[in-house]
Amino acid sequence: MAAPVAIHLEFGGGAELLFNGVKEHHVTLPSQSEPWDVKQLLVWIQRNLLKERPELFVQGDSVRPGILVLINDADWELMGELDYRLQDQDNIVFISTLHGG
Amino acid sequence: MAAPVAIHLEFGGGAELLFNGVKEHHVTLPSQSEPWDVKQLLVWIQRNLLKERPELFVQGDSVRPGILVLINDADWELMGELDYRLQDQDNIVFISTLHGG
Amino acid sequence: PLKAKAALSNDDIMRYSRQLLLPELGVQGQLNLSKTSVLIVGCGGLGCPLAQYLAAAGIGRLGLLDYDEVELSNLHRQVLHGEKNQGQAKALSAASAVKRLNSTVECIPYHLQLSPENALQLIQQYPAANPLTYICYAGQTLPLVSASALRLEGQLTVYNYCGGPCYRCLYPVPPPRETVTNCSDGGVLGVVPGIMGCFQALEVLKIASGQVSSCCQKLVIFDAQDAKFRSIKLRPKQAGCAVCGERPSVTQLVDYEAFCGTAATDKCRKLSLL
Amino acid sequence: PLKAKAALSNDDIMRYSRQLLLPELGVQGQLNLSKTSVLIVGCGGLGCPLAQYLAAAGIGRLGLLDYDEVELSNLHRQVLHGEKNQGQAKALSAASAVKRLNSTVECIPYHLQLSPENALQLIQQYPAANPLTYICYAGQTLPLVSASALRLEGQLTVYNYCGGPCYRCLYPVPPPRETVTNCSDGGVLGVVPGIMGCFQALEVLKIASGQVSSCCQKLVIFDAQDAKFRSIKLRPKQAGCAVCGERPSVTQLVDYEAFCGTAATDKCRKLSLL
Ligand SMILES: [Zn+2]
């Protein structure tokens, strides 16, 4: 069994609008048989936090195009993307690309 | 005996010009009988780092008016000023107030 | 005194439509802006973008104070002025540029130097709902959004606000005159005061519209070389402060510029605002 | 092609004196600026301060591209335009404002919409020492300083620079059209693009003068509500990228705006620059 994982989630660039406008969430992912990875986190977010229009947040088992995922202030592409294993106190940011000015 | 203390010094707002223009310095303060405080640090800086015109950096046993001291991103007034005891890995910033624009 | 608008006109609604959409501002925030007077001290590198964005956003009254005339060496950073304004008073040049952008802003140029004698009188003309003023005097509670820029660095602080310090709390002793470098001596990349002046405008707009400035009791430092901002927690208002403390010894208006050590005829003096 | 200046004129020395003092710029940096051409795509909330500060600093040539006309609802953030310019092409209005500030900058307004057809031809007119251009095409190595601003947030990235990604590396699949919010729908506080446009100008000036941008392989995020900047490390240039990778499948110019999902007639489309 893997222990519960406490992480800090942030949504920005408009992605927070899918979460009642709340930008920061401190959450604890429950204990489960295997370590938590980002792929499982996306499922957990959909079930527990997402308030509306899931198609604007996920596409298949990943985030929808135009949302960048940042793990501890680095592009998730540098960290293993969906396979990254969450550590306690990780900071995960989902940021929607802005257009306009 | 207190162990050596490794700290990170930064100079900005023009104060770096008294240190050959070098803004960041990683230094290790040697072991001594008592713990290092900011007052002793000022003496050490004068002896070991300061390149010119000490009167533009110190006045009496403190920094000259117009220089703010920041300890780990907080005003030193919140931290005990000259009496603050340095901890390993502390970040100490000396910043000269800018005028103009 | 600035009369409060009861409602937005159709033109106002059109002009400000993109910001009225913001829940953080909305109609009430816009009405708050329209009844706010701001005195901008210095129409230079900081004052130009500050005046520009406050006027664009619909501030009610803008006092534009500057003693200098426009010179060619100003134009690399003082972007409200044009080549044709060389020799003209900066306060007047800035006022006409602001008028071109938003004629609904009441715009008052002051071609004079702030002094202990005229400062109080000036401030009394800015007694609106959210008067922002920069003068240090005993018992003051008026916020001052102050910024500076030199070389590739900028600093910003909101004084006299939310329990934070006044200028004198932070600098109880004026710096020696020879330690004060100005833009004439040290140089400055024009877009650095551009960024800092916009930042001032942002914080003024928050305060004036009824939001809270996020720079309360903070010093923001900008390093343009590394493109890094750093936010420093400052000391609170000091009980022993000679200006704002419990037993103030400075009960007259302080000559702020003299206190800061910048000379009166300095061509690039401290352009704090408000 | 822009002819390189051999030396600075007396007027140049006077005008740029405050920035010539900076060791980071100096005479060589100023000469580098004078031989740089920059194409600014969009003369709106970002393009206005960007054009203003690039012109003030002495960039050699400024292409100003915009398809729209000035409207009243632009003026809360598009500070180069004035009330009298309503109905005029933004490219022309911006060009005359820039001329007022610095007549020595070669200023070329383009009242047109960027398309795959005209983009290449346009870029070929910007082949100076440091051509900055924003078009994604195979094998490109030209830096693109891109920014955006919406509501109270801003983002900035330098693409195609120092081993960092191109736009396509970062966003291999275009976002669904319905997820792209623009300023007309979402609103924007005018000074937020002001800050981001100044920030773009800073990074363009670094690259154009021969310094290194500190935003290499980074995304800078600005939250105006909290007055916080955050810098994110991005992925490097991707070997498998369809545009800049080892076996590019996109070998024609890409319609960048279509790729980003912003409609051609969007009144507040992506104002990236370059
Ligand atoms: Zn005080």
Ligand SMILES: [Zn+2]
């Ligand atoms: Zn690529």
